[in-house]
Amino acid sequence: MSQNLIEKIAQRYAVDLPEGHEARSGEYIFIQPAHVMTHDNTGAVMPKFKGIGATKMANPRQPVYTLDHNVQDKSEKNLQKYAGIEQFGKEMGVDFYPAGRGIGHQIMCEEGYAWPGSMAVASDSHSNMYGGLGCLGTPIVRTDAAAIWATGRTWWLVPPVAEVELTGKLKPGVTGKDVILTLCGHFNHDEVLNHALEFTGKSISQLSIDDRLTIANMTTEWGALVGLFPIDNTTLTWLRNRAAFVAGRGLSGVPSDADDNGRHPRLNEDRIAELEKNLPAPDKDAFYAKRLTLDLGTVRPHVSGPNHVKAMTSITDMRERKMKINKAYLLSCVNSRVEDLAAAAEVAKGKKVAEGVEFYIGAASSEVLAESKKRGDWQTLVDAGAIALPPGCGPCIGLGMGLLGENEVGISATNRNFKGRMGDKSAEVYLASPAVVTASALAGYIDGLEIEGESGLKADVKIADKPKTESGSLSVLDGFPEIVEGPVIFCHQDNLNTDGIYPGKYTYIDDFTPEQQAGVVMENYDPEFGRLVEEGDILVGGFNFGTGSSREQAATALKHRGIRLVLGGSFSETYKRNALNNGFLAIEAPELVNELKKKFGTDKLTVKAGFTAKLNIPKSELTADGKSYTVSPVGATAQELVLAGGLENWVKSKL
Numbered sequence: 001m002s003q004n005l006i007e008k009i010a011q012r013y014a015v016d017l018p019e020g021h022e023a024r025s026g027e028y029i030f031i032q033p034a035h036v037m038t039h040d041n042t043g044a045v046m047p048k049f050k051g052i053g054a055t056k057m058a059n060p061r062q063p064v065y066t067l068d069h070n071v072q073d074k075s076e077k078n079l080q081k082y083a084g085i086e087q088f089g090k091e092m093g094v095d096f097y098p099a100g101r102g103i104g105h106q107i108m109c110e111e112g113y114a115w116p117g118s119m120a121v122a123s124d125s126h127s128n129m130y131g132g133l134g135c136l137g138t139p140i141v142r143t144d145a146a147a148i149w150a151t152g153r154t155w156w157l158v159p160p161v162a163e164v165e166l167t168g169k170l171k172p173g174v175t176g177k178d179v180i181l182t183l184c185g186h187f188n189h190d191e192v193l194n195h196a197l198e199f200t201g202k203s204i205s206q207l208s209i210d211d212r213l214t215i216a217n218m219t220t221e222w223g224a225l226v227g228l229f230p231i232d233n234t235t236l237t238w239l240r241n242r243a244a245f246v247a248g249r250g251l252s253g254v255p256s257d258a259d260d261n262g263r264h265p266r267l268n269e270d271r272i273a274e275l276e277k278n279l280p281a282p283d284k285d286a287f288y289a290k291r292l293t294l295d296l297g298t299v300r301p302h303v304s305g306p307n308h309v310k311a312m313t314s315i316t317d318m319r320e321r322k323m324k325i326n327k328a329y330l331l332s333c334v335n336s337r338v339e340d341l342a343a344a345a346e347v348a349k350g351k352k353v354a355e356g357v358e359f360y361i362g363a364a365s366s367e368v369l370a371e372s373k374k375r376g377d378w379q380t381l382v383d384a385g386a387i388a389l390p391p392g393c394g395p396c397i398g399l400g401m402g403l404l405g406e407n408e409v410g411i412s413a414t415n416r417n418f419k420g421r422m423g424d425k426s427a428e429v430y431l432a433s434p435a436v437v438t439a440s441a442l443a444g445y446i447d448g449l450e451i452e453g454e455s456g457l458k459a460d461v462k463i464a465d466k467p468k469t470e471s472g473s474l475s476v477l478d479g480f481p482e483i484v485e486g487p488v489i490f491c492h493q494d495n496l497n498t499d500g501i502y503p504g505k506y507t508y509i510d511d512f513t514p515e516q517q518a519g520v521v522m523e524n525y526d527p528e529f530g531r532l533v534e535e536g537d538i539l540v541g542g543f544n545f546g547t548g549s550s551r552e553q554a555a556t557a558l559k560h561r562g563i564r565l566v567l568g569g570s571f572s573e574t575y576k577r578n579a580l581n582n583g584f585l586a587i588e589a590p591e592l593v594n595e596l597k598k599k600f601g602t603d604k605l606t607v608k609a610g611f612t613a614k615l616n617i618p619k620s621e622l623t624a625d626g627k628s629y630t631v632s633p634v635g636a637t638a639q640e641l642v643l644a645g646g647l648e649n650w651v652k653s654k655l
Contacts (some may be wrong), residue, residue, distance in 0.1 A: 002283035005228060006161045006196045007279065009136040010296040011146045013119040015153055016636075022283065026632035027195075028580075028641075034060055034152040035113045036147050039104045040069040045123065045145045052651045054150035059475040060093035060515055062111055063149055063228035065099065065106030071392035072400030073148075092149075102365025102391040105129045105333040106579035108137075108243065110215065110268030115233040117280040121148070126333055128220045131197075132213035132282075133238070134231035135332035138196075139220075141550065141574065143581050147651045154647065155637050157576065158287040159196040159225050166201040168297030168458075172450050176211025177413065179296065180218040185312030186459050187222070187292060193544065194573050195289065196226035198282065198553045203296050204230060211340040216222070217334040218415050225573055231279050236272065243267040263287040288464060295458035299434055300451050303411070306428035307419045307576060310402045314446035315436065327404055328441035329351075329412035330381075330434050331362035331389060331397040338371050340413065344438040345377035347449075354444030362389035362400040384442070392511075395422055406431065411446055413437045418429065480639045481615050484585075486538040486564045488609035488624060490596050493525065496541055497548030498575065499527035502522045502557045504549070512553075514560040521557035526605035533606075534564030538613045540589070540596060542568065546575025555586070567613065567622070580638060582648040586613045587615070589622055591629050599625075 003011065011023040014031045023029055038045055042065050057063060060634060066205035067082055082099060082125060085414065089096035096109050105126055108114045121127060123145045130137025144154040166182070175412040197219055199212075204330065207215075212229045219227030227234075246264045263539055300313040330336060330344055335384035341363065353359045361381050369391055387402065394400040396414040404410050404423030410430070417429035432440070436448035476482050493500070503524045506512055522529035533539075545568035557580045558566060565585040579586040592613075600607045613624040620633040643649040 002285045002287070003429065004161045004288060005198050005230070005280060005282040006136065006226060007158065007286075008282065009117060009119055010156065010158050023158055027158050028635050028638035029158060030153050030637050031119065031156045033062070033121045034115065034118040034150065035064055035108070035120040036140070036145055036148045037066060037104050037108055037113070037120070037124070037127070039063045039066050039124060040081075041123055041142060042088075043081050044225050045142045045149070046088055047084070048142060048146035048648075050150050051152060052146060052648050053655055054092070054146070054651070055632045057092045057094065058152035062152060063092075063094045063102075064108065065089045065094055066101070066107050067099040068103045069393045069397060070399050071390055072394055077150050094190060098391055099392065100366060102363070102368070103333045103393060105217070106337070106364040106368070109133060110367060112242070112264065114157065114277060116239070123648035124254060125220050128224065128227045129217035129333060130211050130506055131219070131226055131228040131366060132209060134229055134235055136226060137216075137230060138226050141577050141581070143647055145576070147647055149276065151650050151654045152397045153639060159194055160562045161287075162192050162195045162197050162290040162292060163288040164197050164199050165291065165293045166199060166203040166207075166296055167168060167293060168203055168295040169471050170206060170299065173435070173449050173451050174299050174301060174436070175295075175433045176177055176207060176214040178299050178301050179211070180215045180222070180295070180314055181309065181431060181433075181502035182299050182457065183294060184218065184222045184302055184309040185302060187461060188310035190544070191217075191221055191290065191461055193223040194570065195224050197224045197228065198288070199227070205232060205234060205239075206296075207234070207236060208339060210337045213337070214334050218309075221415055225240040228346070229305050230281065234632055236276055239267065239272050239275075240269070243269060243272060247532045262572055263301065289466070290463050292461045293459060298308070298456055298458045302431060303430045303432045303436065303446060305417045305430040306409075307417055309417065309431060313458060317451070318446040319448070321446070323438055323446040324409060325411050325412040325445060326408040327402065328359045328437050329395060329402070329410065329414060330386075330437055333359060333364060333393070333413040333433050334415040335413035336362055336364040340434040341368070341377045341381065342375065343373045344434045345380040347435050347438040348384040348386075349380055351384055352440050357384045357441050357444055358402060359384075359438075359441040360389055360395060362394055365391050386441075391497050393536055397421055411437050411440045417528050425641050438521045474620060474633050474635065476617050477636060477639045477643060479643055480617070483614060484538075484564055484617070485612055485614040486536045487534065487612060488540055488596075488613050489533055489537045489602060490540045490607045490609050491522070491525065491529070491604065491605060492542055492597055492600065492602050492607075494542035495544045496525060496567070498546055498551050498554035499548055501554040502551060503547065504551075507553060514556070517553055518560040518562070521561050522606075526652050529606045533561060533563070537563055538565055538567060539563050540567045540593060540609075542593060542597075543590070544572060545570070545586070546572040548572070550574050550578065552578040552582060555584050556582050559584040565593060565615070581647040583642045583644065583649075585634065585638065585642060587631055587634070589592040589629055589631055591628075592622065592624055595625070595627065609621045
């Protein structure tokens with residue numbers, strides 16, 4: 001059968017698949033990614049690794065450590081933390097990049113870890129960025145990182161895949177950042193939530209790698225798990241230029257695992273030539289759950305926000321508002337590469353930052369900084385009054401100098417403008433391209449360049465019919481039940497967040513027992529839930545169940561309460577990962593959820609339905625209230641994790 005590119009790469013990095021089995025969307029598989037990156041959170045993964053009894057890396061060439069988040073903090077405590085990570089990396093033989101080298105995602109690209117056609121993961125949500133180079137990049141959680149260190153593998157649920165076709169030609173002055181802000185602002189009803197995206201179309205050829213990395217990076221904010229671009233001549237040219245650069249920087253810049261000739265182990269002509277011979281591509285008749293189209297010729301610079309990316313306002317409208325700003329930012333993994341700094345310098349040349357505005361700039365890496373200085377762009381920005389920060393994350397995540405104060409307004413070329421992320425909770429943050437951010441810093445209010453020609457965005461989305469799958473073909477492992485059945489308890493709320501499921505005030509009580517977790521589950525959502533629920537129930541929730549923080553107790557508390565499994569219209573992907581990592585199933589059943597909403601309405605937060613739900617594992621079939629529904633298969637990978645009681649126990653069994 002045919003496969004899209006996501007499925008093909010997942011197939012390549014899957015392990016323990018039955019012979020002849022093809023990876024498909026909706027399937028749980030074990031994966032052995034080419035690389036796993038951790039940054040400052042390496043310090044949090046280390047005790048997990050040691051706690052499961054691991055003493056060495058399964059493959060020291062697989063992990064990559066990059067210190068990038070809190071690089072401005074020179075306190076003894078942080079320096080000790082950084083030194084501990086570096087020492088651990090040396091003991092384990094892992095590639096390590098110190099504070100100052102740059103942002104981890106940029107390093108993954110610059111050093112050839114994010115290789116086209118491969119799969120690389122990171123314990124950071126912006127690993128989607130690797131898709132700009134045709135590498136399947138996707139986020140994992142810290143437990144997954146520890147599992148990969150110890151065994152070389154973890155699990156992945158292959159997402160539904162959407163095609164995003166780009167047509168038309170960008171107008172001069174319109175950038176990749178404008179494209180992704182437009183996609184986020186126009187398709188703003190969760191059209192791509194928890195999907196993997198494949199960008200297609202002849203118009204991609206006009207997008208530079210910097211533009212592609214920007215777009216792929218912010219597919220995270222759009223709600224996707226992957227944002228993958230095709231591998232084309234632009235990709236190959238970028239690789240060759242990069243390989244020539246690393247060859248010319250001398251032995252001091254070559255990783256410790258270089259070959260006998262001092263050649264870079266990843267970025268070299270032989271490897272590029274081999275890739276060119278076998279460019280991975282989707283099959284012509286590959287299935288996509290959705291097809292979105294965007295005419296690039298109709299994209300114009302917009303500003304997103306404040307406080308989320310789903311609202312966009314044209315530059316013309318923002319200029320009329322005269323929205324005064326206090327701070328401006330040109331930094332982070334999404335928009336602080338050479339092209340971004342050059343675009344900003346072009347706007348700032350011969351001008352000065354407005355009085356009362358602080359304009360912060362930080363390069364994505366030390367190599368970007370060096371190139372920008374060589375071109376003169378960095379000095380142009382400094383001469384204009386920009387405040388230079390070291391290569392790293394910094395104010396993008398609320399660390400270091402330059403944070404927003406009470407009731408301040410900021411405009412930023414970063415990827416997130418969540419309330420409170422970049423400073424005080426009362427502050428407001430807008431997102432825009434480097435050129436718009438710079439123009440705003442100079443004007444003192446949100447401003448930007450006008451683009452000639454009519455606007456009138458042309459974009460569309462179409463949902464495809466899901467192909468029918470064969471029933472009764474799924475095998476069941478010894479000890480795993482073929483039927484999972486229980487009375488239905490229904491909680492209709494969409495976007496039920498983890499604080500509603502498991503109150504935050506209990507999250508950091510380390511000695512809170514399973515029984516105590518069970519006693520407070522759903523307390524914030526509905527105090528009646530604890531009285532109505534019974535052991536053995538099947539919970540049916542709404543859409544985007546488990547959104548919000550990454551606390552794993554939102555999954556374990558339901559498990560401890562005796563819930564057999566959770567059915568939802570859709571789930572936060574982090575919630576789903578935490579559930580299976582703790583041996584607990586969360587399965588999407590949107591048709592059932594819609595039926596129950598029609599039947600019971602929304603007057604009561606919790607309803608005992610009065611009937612049972614039955615999940616037939618071999619048939620991937622759910623029956624409830626006299627109706628049957630097809631659900632995604634609970635394959636051998638998921639079964640194995642449930643039987644083990646979660647990922648940590650599974651890892652222990654493999655050591």
